[in-house]
Amino acid sequence: MAAPADDRVPCPMAGSADFHYRRGELFCESVSLRELARAHGTPLYVYSAACIRDRYQAVRAAFGDAAQICYAVKANSNLSILQLLASLGAGFDLVSGGELQRLLAAGIDPRRAVFAGAAKAKWEIELGVKEQVRAFQVESPHELPLLAAAGRAHGRRVPIEVRLNPAIAVDTHAYIATARQDSKFGIDLDRAGALVAQIAGDPDLELVGYHVHLGSQLRAVEPYVQAFAAVAAFLRGAPARRLGVKHYDLGGGFGISYGKGEAFPLAELAAALLPQLSAHGLRPMLEPGRYLVGDAGVLVTEVLGHKQSGSTSFVLVDAAMNDLLRPALYSAEHPIVPVADRGRASSTVDVVGPVCESGDFLARARSLPSVESGELLAVLATGAYGISMASCYNTRRRPAEVLVDGASHRVIRRRESFAALWRDELPNESFA
Numbered sequence: 001m002a003a004p005a006d007d008r009v010p011c012p013m014a015g016s017a018d019f020h021y022r023r024g025e026l027f028c029e030s031v032s033l034r035e036l037a038r039a040h041g042t043p044l045y046v047y048s049a050a051c052i053r054d055r056y057q058a059v060r061a062a063f064g065d066a067a068q069i070c071y072a073v074k075a076n077s078n079l080s081i082l083q084l085l086a087s088l089g090a091g092f093d094l095v096s097g098g099e100l101q102r103l104l105a106a107g108i109d110p111r112r113a114v115f116a117g118a119a120k121a122k123w124e125i126e127l128g129v130k131e132q133v134r135a136f137q138v139e140s141p142h143e144l145p146l147l148a149a150a151g152r153a154h155g156r157r158v159p160i161e162v163r164l165n166p167a168i169a170v171d172t173h174a175y176i177a178t179a180r181q182d183s184k185f186g187i188d189l190d191r192a193g194a195l196v197a198q199i200a201g202d203p204d205l206e207l208v209g210y211h212v213h214l215g216s217q218l219r220a221v222e223p224y225v226q227a228f229a230a231v232a233a234f235l236r237g238a239p240a241r242r243l244g245v246k247h248y249d250l251g252g253g254f255g256i257s258y259g260k261g262e263a264f265p266l267a268e269l270a271a272a273l274l275p276q277l278s279a280h281g282l283r284p285m286l287e288p289g290r291y292l293v294g295d296a297g298v299l300v301t302e303v304l305g306h307k308q309s310g311s312t313s314f315v316l317v318d319a320a321m322n323d324l325l326r327p328a329l330y331s332a333e334h335p336i337v338p339v340a341d342r343g344r345a346s347s348t349v350d351v352v353g354p355v356c357e358s359g360d361f362l363a364r365a366r367s368l369p370s371v372e373s374g375e376l377l378a379v380l381a382t383g384a385y386g387i388s389m390a391s392c393y394n395t396r397r398r399p400a401e402v403l404v405d406g407a408s409h410r411v412i413r414r415r416e417s418f419a420a421l422w423r424d425e426l427p428n429e430s431f432a
């Protein structure tokens with residue numbers, strides 16, 4: 001399965017050189033995707049460990065040793081991916097009690113994690129306090145008494161970061177813009193002063209920082225700069241707003257190319273923000289998800305057939321919206337390439353799956369080399385928000401996942417059995 005490293009031909013649409021052609025076949029690092037598909041079936045997610053390491057080091061290099069890099073677990077929460085990032089020194093950004101339990105299952109110290117979320121349930125707060133997460137990101141006032149009670153029960157003050165909403169418009173899909181004026185996320189600056197005063201007046205709570213997350217798949221530095229300017233103005237208010245505050249969490253959202261344009265200018269962002277944070281005595285914290293794992297994954301799918309409907313040509317594949325929701329949910333455009341590169345003529349097609357929804361497509365009106373039934377396609381840049389958003393809709397099993405590292409690979413999630421899909425259902429014998 002391994003091939004020598006000197007015959008690589010770039011795959012121009014892949015955001016990472018870890019996916020490239022060798023002798024006309026797409027490889028992940030030194031492993032053939034065709035052979036992985038043969039061994040493990042399709043649809044199949046394949047990830048590159050080298051790419052994840054490189055991306056983590058790129059963020060570290062841009063922001064320096066003092067920065068706390070908390071990987072946004074929601075992007076891809078496979079236990080092996082979490083362990084890989086933990087081995088690099090990452091912290092973690094959680095949005096649910098389930099994600100916290102994933103960290104525990106992966107053997108990762110929860111004190112490396114911050115716990116975000118607009119509406120945490122009581123049990124989630126209690127679990128986070130018990131496991132001593134490094135901070136709770138609070139953006140909804142009802143959580144403060146629950147946090148204080150949990151802190152009292154465990155005899156410790158609970159560290160709080162307040163998530164502010166600086167009302168900044170960003171250029172991304174509406175569903176992943178999170179700091180508009182009327183967003184459910186964060187607390188607007190007019191209301192945040194009262195929340196901070198409430199924290200300051202509670203002996204069981206401790207204000208340690210501020211947090212802003214503007215949205216996802218951003219390409220520009222300016223909104224981050226505007227956001228911190230708004231936070232800095234807020235800090236100039238009552239002294240309680242600064243007391244004990246150690247860090248500023250600038251969120252995640254660093255975009256990747258998806259085959260078009262450049263990835264996010266990390267160094268430019270660091271150059272713009274770090275001096276300002278340092279002038280305010282604040283340590284940087286970041287929560288990248290997509291940037292660390294997005295380009296590190298592909299979804300390999302088999303072509304099942306073709307058909308024509310009206311003027312549209314369809315390529316029918318065995319992956320669907322349940323495996324990769326982003327095209328249906330956000331009109332996201334993932335590059336798609338044949339696993340075997342034979343320099344064929346292209347035509348315009350829709351690439352669609354078997355799910356019974358007209359919204360089930362992987363690409364629309366896309367120029368694709370003509371491919372035959374039984375051939376493999378790779379849907380690129382699917383390492384983030386791919387498997388983590390997958391469902392079993394239409395009673396389809398979610399894809400297996402493989403992590404490649406150099407010339408070796410490991411299945412990091414088996415394809416579930418059909419029986420597992422209804423294992424927890426309770427058939428009613430009286431209807432039988």
Ligand SMILES: Cc1ncc(COP(=O)(O)O)c(C=O)c1O
Nearest residue numbers: 072213216252253287288289290
């Ligand atoms: C609070 C928060 N932090 C970090 C992220 C990660 O965003 P991204 O994957 O775009 O870096 C998200 C994504 O939804 C988020 O809501």
